[in-house]
Structure formats: C-alpha cells, structure tokens
Amino acid sequence: MSSVIIENLSKSYGDVSAVDDISLNIDTGEIFGFIGPDGAGKTTLFRMLTSLLIPDKGKATVEGFDIVKEFKKIRSLVGYMPGRFSLYQDLTVEENLNFFASVFGTTIQENYNLIKDIYVLLEPFRKRKAGKLSGGMKQKLALCCALIHKPKILFLDEPTTGVDPVSRNEFWDMLGYLKNEGITIVVSTPYMDEANKCDRIALMQRGKILETNYLKNIIARYPGKLFAVKSDIMFILLKDLRDYKNSNSVFSFGDSLHYSDSRTDVTKDDILNYLKSKEHKNILIEEIEPNIEDCFMDLMSK
Amino acid sequence: MKRFLAFVSKEFKHILRDYRTLLILFGMPIAQILLFGFAITNEIKDAKIAILDFSKDNTTQEISNKILSSGYFLLYKNLSSTRDIEPAFKEGIIKEVIIFEPEFGKNLEKSKLANIQIIADASDPNLANMLIGYTSSIILDYQKDLLKGKTLPPIINTDIKMLFNPNLKSVFMFVPGLMAVILLLVSAMMTSISIAKEKELGTMEILLVSPLNPLQIIVGKVVPYFFISLINYIIIIILAKNVFLVPITGSIILLILESVLFLLTSLSLGILISTISNNQQTALMISISALMLPAIILSGYIFPVENMPLPLQVISNIIPAKWFIIIVRGIMLKGVSFSYIVTETAVLAGMTLFFVLLSIKKFKIRLE
Structure with missing residues (x-):
C-alpha cells in the first residue's frame, strides 16, 4: 500500500525549476529518505506534499487525498517538521507541546504513549523556554510537537541538519521506534551516511530524482569495480587515473581516490602496472564496496 | 473552539512575555497624552514683549498696562530707540515689540488719530499671527472704552463666543486625534507585526499545516490586541477627563461604541497589512507610512482638513482616522447624538467591512 503517490510533479520559481517531473510511491509504514545536496528541491517537494505549495504540473496524493483539492484533510493527518526550527521561542517546552496538542484537538495525555520516549529526555527542561534549548533538544521538541496528534505520516525536512552526531543517532533511533508504531516517515537529509537508516531512498539532484530504491539495490547496481587508490603525489595520480583508457570516474574521497573501472574483470594488478x-x-x-556517495557521484555523472 | 482558545492564550503569552513591547504598548499612550496636553500647545501665555514708547503719556501708559495685565504678555524690557528693535529681536527672547508714536495721547485727543506699530517675530508665523491678534483686540477693547458714553460714529459691535471650547484649549482638540492615533498604533501596527512575525519565524508554516483555519488564526491574533487597545482607550479617556478636564458632553456609551467600531477598523487594517508583508520590518514600515502619517497629517488631528488643497481634502476622505476624529469631537465637545454622526459611522463601518473582506480574500492558506 502506498501512503504517498507522486506523478510527474513539477514546480519552478521563475526560470529555476526546483522540482522537475518527479514520480514515485512511498509505501505505508516505511522510512523513506530524500537524499541530496542543498538546492536539490527537497524542501519544495516537502512543501508541496504538505499542501503548502501548489505544483505547477503533475499531481500527488497523501494517504489518498489530493494535495491541492483536499488540502484540509491532509493538514489534519500529517505531522510536519520544517527545516528551520519553527516553534515558539518565548513559550516553554510544555507550553509549546500543549499548544500544538490543542490545535490538533488532542491532549498530551492522550498520545503520551507515542512521545513518551522522546519526552522523558525533555522533561527536565519542561519549564524552560524553547529558545533557550540546545540544538538537539529543540529538534526533539519539534518532533514531539509534530507527533502529538498521532499523525499517519510524518514529513521531516532535514531534521538532523545542524545537530551533533550523538543527537543525530538518537534521532534516527526514535524514527525507528515510530516506524514500529506504524507511522510512515518521509525524511530529507543532505547527509549521505544517513541513507542506511532509511528503508528506501531517493537520490535527488537539481529537482530530479536520480534513483529510487533500497540502499542495497542501489549499491548492487553500481557499474564496474571500485578501488581505493593512494600514492605519493595525489594530484598527479588523479590526473593519470582520469587519463587511463578504462577509467569510468575518479573522485577524491578522504585521503584516497575512489577509482571506478569500466571493465568487470579488472584486477588490482592491472591498475598497479599502469600506475x-x-x-x-x-x-x-x-578493491572496495561502493558506498552511497559513490553511487550518487556515479548517477550524477550520467 | 478549544483550538481557538488555545491560540488566543498563546497570543496573550507572547504579549505578556515581551516586557519591552508591553511597556511601549501601555507607556506610549500615557506619554503621548501628557506630552500633547502639556507641551504642545497653541495658546499664548506670558509671551515676552518689548515696548518702545516715544510718547510716554497717560494714554500709552494705560494701553501698555492693559496689554501687560491681560496675562498673555510679559514686559521684557523698555526700548528707547528704533535702533534697539532689531538687536532686541535677535536676542531671541522677545516675540513682539509695540511702538507708540511721539505725542500719541495728544494726537488721539486732537486729530482723533494716533498710531501704534506692532512688530512681531514671524520666524514662527503662527505664533506671530496670534500675538498680533491678541494685541490688536486688546487695543480695540481700549478704544471701545474710550468711546463709551459718546455717540459719535455708528459702531458695529462684534460679540464673539467660542462654542464648545470657550477657552480655546488645544488639548480639547488634540485628545480625539490622539485617541485615533493610539488606537491605530496599538491595534493596527501590533496586529500586523504579530502576524508577520509568525511568517518571519516560520511558525506560520506549521500553523498552516494544522487544522486551524485562517479565520481562527486571524481572529486569534486580533482578540488580545482588541482588549489591550480597549484598556489603552479607557486610560486616555480617564486622563483626558481628569487631568486635562476635557468635557464629555455627549453620551459616553455612544462614545465607547463608536470607538469600538474604529478599533475594529484599525484591526482590520492591521490584518490587511499583514497579508501583504512577509516580515516584521515590512509590516512596521507599511503601518507607519500608510497608517500613522496620514492619521496624523491628513485626518484633521493637527491641521484642519478645510485648509488643505483640494486634492488632499479628497484623499483625506479615505483615511479612517478623519471620520473617527469628527465623531469623537462631535460627541465629546459638542455633545451630539447619534443622528448627527450617522454618515461618519456608516463610512467607518463600510471601510471595516471592506478591509475584512479584502483580507480574507488575500489571506494565503499556502506559502505563496
């Protein structure tokens, strides 16, 4: 079953096309990640799906409701956490939560179950104003507020941007827990390493979807073989590898180069001899397993 | 309804927690009315003058005494020659010099014609005009005394009575205008800023993706400022009545009802401004330039509308404050009943309806 069905969705601002002819389905109960750099069109896509923007072309449904015509229905059943911290800084943790609970016609007690695990971490600060919380705490509070009405589907726009690594991990653990509660989670992130926390991912670049699949399938479909190469003078190495006749792509990656060869039967020694x-x-x-970034680079160059 | 109440209570928290704004909200009206009441005044009191008396006879003495005992003028110095006049003005203290020609008394007696010259410092033209007016009328008064009992030429006597504000107190004139400006400021400006703030901080994004409908958001924003404005309004009335002794000759209930109407007009204007501004800065700029300045300059608050050039008179009609000031002056000073201000009330009500409809039409249920 699909929670989100997107068909040929497009949206442009003037000449810039922010979302360009995107089609995909998001299954109910999965964690679906949109992964791409800043400016890939993730926020625009999320805003269309949460009924905040009207698409130029194409259509989409969320939980069966059209994002344009039935926006009111969508607004009462989605949980949305915008990219920027958007709670009331001058209200306390508790007041923010109470406010959003009332707005959605519920109470903290009614859905306490759902937020319990997150809220216990916030509890010591419940009388503190939201503006005075740390980044990780703000994000937890925002998640609580987005969850308080037990949404069927959660849209999280770059929830881990600007958050420390420990809090990021905690955050993904919470998402795993929410998934078990049956909530569909749609998340966007610029961090490639967060791809393995998602069930399925869509790689996004310049408004287009490069690939939608399970992470392992994306990796399995990586063409050719991949090698990590090092030598004394790296910049000449980069040039030489690019000039190599079987070279597919070469990118600098940390302290080594990731070299992908177009032959399937190539061995370490072939390259060694050439160098x-x-x-x-x-x-x-x-020889190494390609990671998500290698796949992204490969898809991008096509 | 519970949703709405939660929203209103959130708004009150925002307002009450922002001490600085709160101080401005309540401090400003009080400061303004005290300032306008005490400092800005069109009345003349103890204006310093100099007298150059070439005659120094009984008549000039009597006239001088009459002028100086009027309470409007204070003798700063006596001059002895025309050369002293200019330096005396340049000192900057005296505002007027009165010159009696030589042989003033004799001339008056014999040829029935004597001359007084009044020289005023017109660097402040309004003041100069008023000083000359006051002086002339005192001299005229003296002349009438002289004619008493004699039946020489027929004289047309003008008996002047200043209705509704017999002492020409300027505070009477300012208070209605001040009410308009403060209500506009608190309700329109603060409402527009607080809605724009939600947009600027991104919270509007979350509010939109919630079951709250636009009407609840708007009305929820308006309710707190409605009450704050009402409190402010009552403070102004109390100050005006007790400190400046401005009379409320008409019905106070009518006055309050009309003020509530104007309050609604201001609030609807505030909402309209917020629908076209995306951040607090813009909302503030539009409020000041589109609301405050016209309300001060074109409404008849300080400058009478009748004296403006025709195009401005026409423009003044679209300024709500103008109509409200007419209504308040009518009720407070003239004590008119509702039947005299039906037109003005209808105009304000019409404007409010128009602004509300326009705002609802313009309110964005999405981000663009």
Whole structure:
C-alpha cells in the first residue's frame, strides 16, 4: 500500500525549476529518505506534499487525498517538521507541546504513549523556554510537537541538519521506534551516511530524482569495480587515473581516490602496472564496496 | 473552539512575555497624552514683549498696562530707540515689540488719530499671527472704552463666543486625534507585526499545516490586541477627563461604541497589512507610512482638513482616522447624538467591512 503517490510533479520559481517531473510511491509504514545536496528541491517537494505549495504540473496524493483539492484533510493527518526550527521561542517546552496538542484537538495525555520516549529526555527542561534549548533538544521538541496528534505520516525536512552526531543517532533511533508504531516517515537529509537508516531512498539532484530504491539495490547496481587508490603525489595520480583508457570516474574521497573501472574483470594488478608505468611510488590499491556517495557521484555523472 | 482558545492564550503569552513591547504598548499612550496636553500647545501665555514708547503719556501708559495685565504678555524690557528693535529681536527672547508714536495721547485727543506699530517675530508665523491678534483686540477693547458714553460714529459691535471650547484649549482638540492615533498604533501596527512575525519565524508554516483555519488564526491574533487597545482607550479617556478636564458632553456609551467600531477598523487594517508583508520590518514600515502619517497629517488631528488643497481634502476622505476624529469631537465637545454622526459611522463601518473582506480574500492558506 502506498501512503504517498507522486506523478510527474513539477514546480519552478521563475526560470529555476526546483522540482522537475518527479514520480514515485512511498509505501505505508516505511522510512523513506530524500537524499541530496542543498538546492536539490527537497524542501519544495516537502512543501508541496504538505499542501503548502501548489505544483505547477503533475499531481500527488497523501494517504489518498489530493494535495491541492483536499488540502484540509491532509493538514489534519500529517505531522510536519520544517527545516528551520519553527516553534515558539518565548513559550516553554510544555507550553509549546500543549499548544500544538490543542490545535490538533488532542491532549498530551492522550498520545503520551507515542512521545513518551522522546519526552522523558525533555522533561527536565519542561519549564524552560524553547529558545533557550540546545540544538538537539529543540529538534526533539519539534518532533514531539509534530507527533502529538498521532499523525499517519510524518514529513521531516532535514531534521538532523545542524545537530551533533550523538543527537543525530538518537534521532534516527526514535524514527525507528515510530516506524514500529506504524507511522510512515518521509525524511530529507543532505547527509549521505544517513541513507542506511532509511528503508528506501531517493537520490535527488537539481529537482530530479536520480534513483529510487533500497540502499542495497542501489549499491548492487553500481557499474564496474571500485578501488581505493593512494600514492605519493595525489594530484598527479588523479590526473593519470582520469587519463587511463578504462577509467569510468575518479573522485577524491578522504585521503584516497575512489577509482571506478569500466571493465568487470579488472584486477588490482592491472591498475598497479599502469600506475607503475607512470612512475608512481608507494602505490596502495584496494578493491572496495561502493558506498552511497559513490553511487550518487556515479548517477550524477550520467 | 478549544483550538481557538488555545491560540488566543498563546497570543496573550507572547504579549505578556515581551516586557519591552508591553511597556511601549501601555507607556506610549500615557506619554503621548501628557506630552500633547502639556507641551504642545497653541495658546499664548506670558509671551515676552518689548515696548518702545516715544510718547510716554497717560494714554500709552494705560494701553501698555492693559496689554501687560491681560496675562498673555510679559514686559521684557523698555526700548528707547528704533535702533534697539532689531538687536532686541535677535536676542531671541522677545516675540513682539509695540511702538507708540511721539505725542500719541495728544494726537488721539486732537486729530482723533494716533498710531501704534506692532512688530512681531514671524520666524514662527503662527505664533506671530496670534500675538498680533491678541494685541490688536486688546487695543480695540481700549478704544471701545474710550468711546463709551459718546455717540459719535455708528459702531458695529462684534460679540464673539467660542462654542464648545470657550477657552480655546488645544488639548480639547488634540485628545480625539490622539485617541485615533493610539488606537491605530496599538491595534493596527501590533496586529500586523504579530502576524508577520509568525511568517518571519516560520511558525506560520506549521500553523498552516494544522487544522486551524485562517479565520481562527486571524481572529486569534486580533482578540488580545482588541482588549489591550480597549484598556489603552479607557486610560486616555480617564486622563483626558481628569487631568486635562476635557468635557464629555455627549453620551459616553455612544462614545465607547463608536470607538469600538474604529478599533475594529484599525484591526482590520492591521490584518490587511499583514497579508501583504512577509516580515516584521515590512509590516512596521507599511503601518507607519500608510497608517500613522496620514492619521496624523491628513485626518484633521493637527491641521484642519478645510485648509488643505483640494486634492488632499479628497484623499483625506479615505483615511479612517478623519471620520473617527469628527465623531469623537462631535460627541465629546459638542455633545451630539447619534443622528448627527450617522454618515461618519456608516463610512467607518463600510471601510471595516471592506478591509475584512479584502483580507480574507488575500489571506494565503499556502506559502505563496
């Protein structure tokens, strides 16, 4: 069953096309991640799905309701957490939560179950004003507020941006717990490493979806073989590898280069011999599993 | 309803927690009315003058005494020559010099014609005009005394009575205008700023993606400022009545009802402004330039509308404050009943309806 069905959705601002002909389905009960750099169109897409923007072209439904015509229905059943911290800074933690509970016609007690695990972390600060919380705490409070009415589907726009690594991990753990409660979670992030926390991901770039799939499928479909290569003079190494006749792509990655070869039967020694002929010293070559970033780079270059 | 109440209570919390704004909200009306009441005044009191008396006879003495005992003028110095006049003005203290020609008394006796010259410092033209007016009327008065008992030429006697504000107290004139400006300021400006704030801080995004409907959001924003404005309004009336002794000759209930109507007009204007501004800065700028300035300059608050050039007179009709000031002056000073201000009331009601409908039409249920 699909919670979200998107068909040929497009939205542009002037000449800039923010979301360009996107089609995909999000299944009920999964954690679906939109992964892409800033400006990929994630926020625009989220705003359309939460009925805040009207698409130029195409259509979409959320839980079976049209995002344009039936926006009122959508607004009472989605939980939305915008990219920027958007709670009332001059209200306390408790007041913010109470306010959003009342707005959605419920109370904290009624759905306490759902937020309990997160709220216990906030409890010591419940009399503190939201503006005085740390980044991680703000994010937890925002999640609580988005959850307080037990939404069927949760839209989280870059929830982990600007949050420390420990809080980020905690946050993903909470999402896992919410998934078990049967809530569909749609999340966007610029961090590639968060892809493995999602069930399925969509890689986004310049308003387009490059690929939608399970992470392992995306990785399995990586063409050719991938090697991590190091030598003494890295910038010449980069140039030489790019000039190599079987070269697919070369990117610098941390302290090594990720070199992808177009042949399927290539071995470490083939490359070693080539580099030796180019008089490289201290060459280190290792065949590696492609990670999500390699896949993204590969898809982007197509 | 519970949703709405939660929203209103949230609004009150915002307002009550912002001490600085709160201080301005309640401090400003009081400061303004005290300022306007005490400092800005069109009345003349103890204006310093100099007298250059070439005659120094009984008649000039009598006239001088009459002028100086009027309470409007204070003798700063006696001059002895025309050369002293300019330096005396340049000192900047005296506002007027009265010059009696030589042989003033004799001339008056013999040829029935004597001359007084009045020189006024017209760097403040209004003041100069008033000083000359006051002086002339005192001299005229003296002349009438002289003619008493004699039946020489037929004289047309003008008996002047200043209705509704017999002492020409300027505070009487300012109070109605001040009410309009303060109600506009608190209700229109603060409402527009508080809605714009939600947009600026991004909370509007969450409010929109919630079951709250636009009407609840707008009315929820308006309710707290309605009450604050009402409290302010009552403070102004109490101050005006007790400190400045402004009379409320008409029905106070009518006055309050009309003021509530104007309050609604201001609030609807505030909402309208907020629908077209995306941040607090814009809301503030529009409120000041589109509401405050016209309300001060074009409403008849300080400058009479009748004296403006025709185009401005026409424009003044679209300024709600103008109509409200007419209504308040009518009720407070003239004590008129509702039947005299039906037109003005209808105009205000019409404007309010128009602004409300326009705002609802313009309110964005989405982000664009």
